[in-house]
Amino acid sequence: DLGGFPHYMAKEIQEQPESVERMIRGRLDDRFGVARLDGLNLTPRELRGFSRVKILGCGSAYYVGQIGATMIEELARIPADAEAASEFRYRNPIIEADTLYIAVSQSGETIDTAFAVEEIKRKGGRVAGLVNVVGSTIARACDGGVYLHAGPEIAVASTKALTNMAVGFAMIALALGRVRDLSNADGQRIIAAIRALPGQIKAVLDTEPLIAEHAKAAAAANSLFFIGRVRGYPVAREGAQKFKEISYRHAEAYQTSELKHGPLALIDESLPTVAVVPADELADRNLAAVQQIRARGGAVLAITHEDVDFGELDVPRIVVPRTEPELDPILLTIPLQLLAYHAALTLGYDIDKPRNLAKSVTVE
Ligand code: BG6
Secondary structure, eight states, X not given: OOTTOSSHXXXXXXXXXXXXXXXXXXXEETTXXXXXXXXXXXXXXXXXXXXXXXXXXXXXXXXXXXXXXXXXXXXXXXXXXXXXXXXXXXXXXXXXXXXXXXXXXXXXXXXXXXXXXXXXXXXXXXXXXXXXXXXXXXXXXXXXXXXXXXXXXXXXXXXXXHHHHHHHHHHHHHHHHHTTTOOHHHHHXXXXXXXXXXXXXXXXXXXXXXXXXXXXXXXXXSEEEEEEOTTHHHHHHHHHHHHHXXXXXXXXXXXXXXXXXXXXXXXXXTOOEEEEEOSSTTHHHHHHHHHHHHHTTOOEEEEEOTXXXXXXXXXXXXEOOOOOGGGHHHHHHHHHHHHHHHXXXXXXXXXXXXXXXXXXXXXX
């Protein structure tokens, strides 16, 4: 049921404020600044025992995994990284007893992710699932997990499930952080920020008409760069993925820091860049990169915060509300969903069922 929306993707984008509410309901403990994730089936002592986190997923789930890894490193100060489950399963991975493996999947049926889980379990590793579909193959195979409660997601291009995955990682990072050195005050700071997310997502969705205007220009380009660094890099990767999936335009994500080490050679009037520029400790460096692109005639659209000072730079901006810096990726991703959606709409493509793609790849 489209509920009056022209596409499932539009509906699912708009559902995000309520869907995040469902994700966090009953799971945040304000008094102790911690997340209660009983489904993980891990005691505080077990949580404390992990010295590393490895996140596995495919496609967008992998990119959100990268957002999650950064949150876990920042809040819990344990080494964490994300890897494409499709690669992991084929490379005879080393499985360690003190690593917490996290499998991320909307459908819970993606075969590459399911095989990665099997491989970890065969070798005695502990796997938690961050899955939307209750009772799915991956959810059942994991030792425990956190359901996303995003509700059914129909559009091939994932939106609300991804946002809930990112919120799930924030809560897992809290759980891992609060059995280590994350203070009660810092835990409370993050919890207050998580609680504010649904209202802030609404504010981002309100900028849709402006994003739709920029999407027309983006759709006119044959090729685009999406750039970001550290927290912003997986945001750029996910933005480029979404854009190519439904608008069939070449979109390439790059670390802003790596621009000068190669891809800057491609910049001219014909190659626009979508730049993720949060108001964090790297804002000045990101602005310097934007300046370098503008100096070579490249158009830039910034996904940014109100208080980033672009000075003389001729750069249109899509402004998202500020949250705690660790959670910035959650809100920065939302305009990129709308950008891809409106580009595909302008181009007249089948938004909910893009060519060559399936909602979940369940066969080899
Ligand atoms: C891909 C889909 O094949 O699978 C992506 O096209 C999706 O949109 C990815 O992100 C992973 O799917 P899931 O269900 O495991 O999250």
